[in-house]
Amino acid sequence: MDKQFKTRSMIFTLYGDYIRHYGNVIWIGGLIRLLEEFGHNEQSVRAAISRMSKQGWLQSEKRGNKSYYSLTEQGKARMEEASKRIYKSESPQWDGKWRMLVYSIPESKRHLRDELRKELVWSGFGSLTNSCWITPNPLEEQVHRLVEKYDIASYITFFNATYEGMSSPHDLVNECWDLGDVNAKYSQFIKAYSEKYYIDKNLVEKGEISDGQCFVKCASLVHEYRKFLFVDPNLPEELLPDQWLGDSAAALFSDYHELLQTPATRFFESVFE
Known part of the structure; x- marks a missing residue:
């Protein structure tokens, strides 16, 4: 399982750093060959590719008897965002506002809640209370993408807010992030x-x-x-x-x-x- 996750993670790295700059499509044989350099075998690459396709990150197409894989729109958006953050030259400018996302997702959809939490952490949100998440960054676009991806508009309330106390912004940061x-x-x-x-x-x-x-x-x-x-x-x-x-x-x-x-x-x- 751990190995498969690492294979999947390395595939993301290759798409983000290389494949998306070369037309975004690669023959699976080429991908297997590249991943052999890191000690991943064909079986683990195929398993990871299959999982990433099911999760909506990759799509496949057949050309003759060869399978080719490219990033989906969702995959492209994620790589774009990751790349901006990995190769950023400086910290973002702050407009003094806080974005605040509150959700109330029913117990019957607990898996959605877990997925959403992971996505919020990845985007840079911090948990202020159990279902209230905040960020000083303008992540409106990411929030709308998440709401659309998981179809959870009816469970989400989103604010663009000013912090009025009772402590300092730094205390707020310490409460949400370590x-x-x-x-x-x-x-x-x-x-x-x-x-x-x-x-x-x-x-x-x-x-x-x-x-x-x-x-x-x-x-x-x-x-x-x-x-x-x-x-x-x-x-x-x-x-x-x-x-x-x-x-x-x-x-x-x-x-x-x-x-x-x-x-x-x-x-x-x-x-x-």
């Missing part, structure tokens, strides 16, 4: 990847690393950094704590990605063609 934990994760990332970055920079400069190795390292880097989308709510600068490490982690990610990108893309193209 930024100390997120900062600790950034610290671990910086420690592990700055070391790897200097080793690989040396290898690249000496020409002692293959395109295939760069491809694996580059996709693994994105794969690892992408995990922050599930924990970092991407808050505006004025709401972040002192000694926030998110920007340092982003700068390291950007430098490392740039180092590996050209040879990694060369390898992808050799398999993709």
